[in-house]
Amino acid sequence: MRTRLGGIDQYLGVVAVLAEKDFKIRYRNSVLGFLWSLLNPFATMVILTLVFSYLLRTGVPNFPAWLLVGLLVWRFFQIGTAQGLTSILANAPLVSNVYMPRYLIVLSNNLANLLGASLEFLAVLPLLLVLGVNVTAYVILLPAILIAEFSLIFALSLSLSSLNLKYRDLDQIWGLVLQLGFFLSPIFYNASLIPQRFQFVYSLNPVTALIQSTRSIFLDHHLPSLFDGAVILGSIAILFLIGFAIFRHLEPRFAEEL
Numbered sequence: 001m002r003t004r005l006g007g008i009d010q011y012l013g014v015v016a017v018l019a020e021k022d023f024k025i026r027y028r029n030s031v032l033g034f035l036w037s038l039l040n041p042f043a044t045m046v047i048l049t050l051v052f053s054y055l056l057r058t059g060v061p062n063f064p065a066w067l068l069v070g071l072l073v074w075r076f077f078q079i080g081t082a083q084g085l086t087s088i089l090a091n092a093p094l095v096s097n098v099y100m101p102r103y104l105i106v107l108s109n110n111l112a113n114l115l116g117a118s119l120e121f122l123a124v125l126p127l128l129l130v131l132g133v134n135v136t137a138y139v140i141l142l143p144a145i146l147i148a149e150f151s152l153i154f155a156l157s158l159s160l161s162s163l164n165l166k167y168r169d170l171d172q173i174w175g176l177v178l179q180l181g182f183f184l185s186p187i188f189y190n191a192s193l194i195p196q197r198f199q200f201v202y203s204l205n206p207v208t209a210l211i212q213s214t215r216s217i218f219l220d221h222h223l224p225s226l227f228d229g230a231v232i233l234g235s236i237a238i239l240f241l242i243g244f245a246i247f248r249h250l251e252p253r254f255a256e257e258l
Helices: 008-027 035-055 063-085 092-097 103-130 137-166 170-184 196-203 206-220 226-257
Strands: none
Touching: 008 103, 035 063, 063 103, 063 137, 063 170, 063 206, 092 226, 103 137, 103 226, 137 170, 137 206, 137 226, 196 206, 196 226, 206 226
């Protein structure tokens, strides 16, 4: 017999409990715990800095800080979508035995990753200062950018989590998409290097817009461009419409697919 939840208070309670569980699982059985969230991007920054600053000569001012900001934005997107994809499957008993809007499971998983990403940015701020970044008042826009990226991840996770139940190969396919996405986003190279004829199409990548917007407030000390803001908001709106349509269509058969 399935337990039925009703009322906004119960739903909020479930979301909070699931988000806390997902956040703890992320660091469970790890000796260094949250430190891995800093060591991984830091190690990548050091390696790529050695390659692109000293061997390939990118010419980007303060390349280590520039790179680190891009890595943190990408890390949030990568982990958020990868874990969002498996969120329904990972909570099979809850889906089968408790009646509640299933999108709340995806939401709670993404909220746990939002918390993790927020803590990573806060923890990295002292390192950015050491790297010579002059933090200005524009940094107060960081929460807005993180919420925008969270919304993008949630919109994608609605599609990915529901399709993953029907097509179990999607986990492997999305891993390949993320590998490609890493190279198609301006994480370790400047977007200006993209040939002019591909610039417009390249700029429509919402992750590119998020990375450039975050660098604007941290490194360039100005507001993100209106174009990047439009790309981010437009992508969120389109992906939400697609995500909810797919999720609602497949949701009635979730229990059967588990």
